[in-house]
Amino acid sequence: MAVLETMSSFSLFGVSVVSWLFSLGAFVLSWAVLRIIEGVLLSRLRKLSKRTKTDIDDTIIAAVGRLFAWPVFLVVSLSVALHVFAAQTGGGLAGTVKVWFRYVSVVVVAFYAVKASLVFVDYGVKRMLESRGDGKKKEVDKGTLQLFSGLVKGAIWGVALVFVLSNLGYNVSSLIAGLGIGGIAVGFALQNILADIFASISIYFDRPFEVGDFIVVGSDMGTVERIGLKSTRIKALQGQELVISNRELTDSRINNYKKMEKRRVVFGFGVTYDTSNKKLEKIPQIVKDVFKSVKGADLDRVHFKSFGDFALNYEVVYYVASGDYTAFMDIQQLVNLELKARLEKAKIEMAFPTQTIYVHKVK
Secondary structure, eight states, X not given: OHHXXXXXXXXETTEEHHHHHHHHHHHHHHHHHHHHHHHHHHHHHHHHHTTOSOSHHHHHHHHHHHHSOHHHHHHHHHHHHHHHHHHXXXXXXXXXXXXXXXXXXXXXXXHHHHHHHHHHHHHHHHHHHHHTOSTHHHHHHHHHHHHHHHHHHHHHHHHHHHHHHHHTTOOHHHHHHHHHHHHHHHHXXXXXXXXXXXXXXXXXXXXXXOTTOEEEETTEEEEEEEEOSSXXXXXXXXXXXXXXXXXXXXXSOEEESTTOSSEEEEEEEEEOTTOOHHHHHHHHHHHHHHHHSSTTEEEEEEXXXXXXXXXXXXXXXXXXXXXXXXXXXXXXXXXXXXXXXXXXXXXXXXXXXXXOOOOOXXX
């Protein structure tokens, strides 16, 4: 007690040394408590995360770790010390400092709260990329997701900025109104570019097609090579690259053959008119035997369809258990070769365009 009474007789900047010591002790104690909480809490959370198979808990730990930064410790410890100082002095210096300290606290808290929030944004982007597979498709998705991630992060930083300015005493209503007018002007200037960018985001989430899909857009067709932020590149059957804006793609009707699980094929052939009825009746069974020998094709029906100008026409309908165009053509080739061979073996002649002219002698 005698020591405290002696020290209380000394002052620094008009404040008792004892008050300074109590404030310093509160600062050190607060910092130590925060460090202990950080060590115990994070270590416990890490132990619990090792017992789970998901990685969301690791993301939560990373976000919490962002909050346990030394600037946050400094702000919290100084806040406690200033409250103790104010209680010891009844206001004085602490009352003036607390006004500025409040501003600093708002900035620091907002900054590290945003840093913690961004951890979850990065986690969401990572999970979306993992769900999309590997290769070119993943590279394309990465570009689109980075754009979307940037927009989300920008929105979070924007909210934090408005929060800070509002707590600093600025009139954010007029600022938001000004930004709104400026945004409208920029939007009009960049409306085509922005339309393509938002169309790319729509393509990503709606997935009407992906890299590697064979699509038909109007009179254009080909394999999707790359989906960019503004345009999509398609490798046409002739070999050239088609560049189509994403906005045009989302506004068009798209035929996606990669999504086709089973292809229905209709083709016909004709035999000559001098083919006997007995042989005509055998043709459906011949066609059935053809499809029994061809793997990957399921016959639906075969019928004598019509009398043509130079042939008796048959129609065949079958299914290919694949949407791949090359696989379909390989099967069609096998069917054609096998059908021709079996018709020749049965001595059934296939028709080709001919014209018979009858000449009558006039008496």
